[in-house]
Amino acid sequence: MTATPGARAARDRIGDTAEQDLRALIGESVAVIAALTGPEHRVESANPAFFAALGDEPARLGVTLAELLPEHSVIGVLDQVYRTGEPHTARDVPVQLGTGAHVREAFFDFTFEPRRADGDAITGVRMIGVETTQVKHAQRLMAEQRVLVEQIARQAPLAEVLDGMARCIENLTPQQVLVSVLLADLDGLHLRHGAAPSLPDFYNAAIDGIATGEGIGSCGTAAHRREPVIVTDIGTDPFWDDFRDLAQRAELAACWSTPILARDGSLLGTFAMYHPTPRVPQDSDLALARIFAGTASLAIERHHIEQAKAAAEARAEAARTELAEALRAEHKLRAEAEQRAEAAAELATRMRSAAAAQADAPHPERCQLGGPEGCTAPAEIKIADSWGDAAWGCANHVEEALLNVRSVFIASEELGGLAAYVNR
Known part of the structure; x- marks a missing residue:
């Protein structure tokens, strides 16, 4: 069967969106380049990406790499390359970047090449690195998503799938995030608790049954609009006027909510990402929300199908039971009627016999x-x-x-x- 132009266009849009989401999760490949000199591996020159990755300023030229990456295994590799003159390649090398509250773990693919003077003497090492942090995170997220899809395929309980999805995102995203999934009532007018393993119980209880509508928090509004709603600062956003005190008690400062829609466009629920500080989403955050909102949609639709199937089977079983009871009652009545007919026939026979006797x-x-x-x-x-x-x-x-x-x-x-x- 040949697809219509409209169907092909819709399929192309979906494919484009999926490709954009994958690109947003993987991010752009950024190369860091530094020229190190001497056995101390002092930074002689570096591209801006190098200092941006380290969170330092170009004014730090001349410092040793050990000062920028203290006690890191890469220093031992640099020593080896400087001593032997043999280049070295290392993949997915973990590096702690930043300090204090801004520290984060990153991963790099590194190439280390010796730098030589005119006389072929080694004067330093050239370091070229490509950060693979987002790639690794995206790979891990996709792997977790495959696990979730397999759970859905084997009809795991909905609560188990949603709880696992929430924990997966919370564990794998670089920044702290708290995930919540709310499920829409059949009439689409209220949202019920689905999964929120890291939100306080009092918060989950308070928003269980929240109405859908314009200006009703991030989730109520997203469900009403059928489109994502980004609140970067709960403390000032009017959508949160009625829930601001509740959010403050739960130490929530930002909430990005994405509607979970069925294939026919009907509302299934909302997928929300909460943050303890005001935050503006990056493209990767929005891509992540779309991907897992789609996964939640599969799980919820499958759950609804199974519920409808179970309800239909229950109705059929009830009908079969009722029919069996009716047949048993009919058989009982028929047997009683046959017994009464036999008794009446016997009585008539006796009456005829008695009448004949009297006639004689x-x-x-x-x-x-x-x-x-x-x-x-x-x-x-x-x-x-x-x-x-x-x-x-x-x-x-x-x-x-x-x-x-x-x-x-x-x-x-x-x-x-x-x-x-x-x-x-």
Whole structure:
């Protein structure tokens, strides 16, 4: 089947966005170059990227590399290259950059080459390094994302997937970040707690059930707009007027929220990144949010599908149970009806037998219904009951029996008794 131009354009846009996100996570390759001289490896010259990476100023020319990177293994490699004249390459070398609160771990691919004078004597070492920190972080993040996708494929519980995703991002991002995932109600009007392993319990409880709408924090607004909402300073942003005290108690100063959308565009929830200090997001931060919002979307949609499937199976099972109960009741009623029919047939047979027996009895001359005192009136009418008992009586006593004794009826019209009773 040939894709329509609109479908191809949409696919191309998605591909472009994914490629941009990957590029933002990996970042641009920055080369640091320094010319070191003497056995002390003094910085004779360096490009701006070298000092930018170290967080130092070009005015520090002339200092030894050991002063910039104290007690680092790279110093031993420099000594070896200076002593032997053999170049050396090292990959993913960890380097602590900066000092104090600004210290961070970075990774570099280094090439060390000897510098030689005209007489071929070694005068120093040329150091060329390419920082691979973002590449490593991106690789680790992608690896973690693959693990999450595998969890989704094997139908791991949603809470487990979301909690693992939040912890993964918190552990791997260079800057401190606290991750929260909120899940949308089916009506899309409220957001419920999904996962936030590092946020305080009181904070999670307070925002559980928050409404979606314009100006309702970062997440409520992002859910309402169906687009990312970046709040760089909670202390001054009007979106947080109703939640500022709560955020201060939780020591939260910035919040970037991205809506989690289904394939049909409906709201599934929000993915938020909190920071303890005011912060402006970098391209890599936004790319990270988009990537993991997409992963959360897969997990939540799969969860909804499984919930709907389970509900449908439960309804089908309930219907099967109800049908079985109805069939059992119908079978019971049918059996009872058959039993009643058999009993009625047996009773009718007995009545016929009793009536036949009575018919064979001689016709008395006098009324048999007069009680102990007897009745001398002629026996004109035969009556019987449903049990087959029968007797002959006069018109008066037969009428009394018909009125006062249940199930009594005129036994035989052929005997003339009925006509005598009617025409009495």
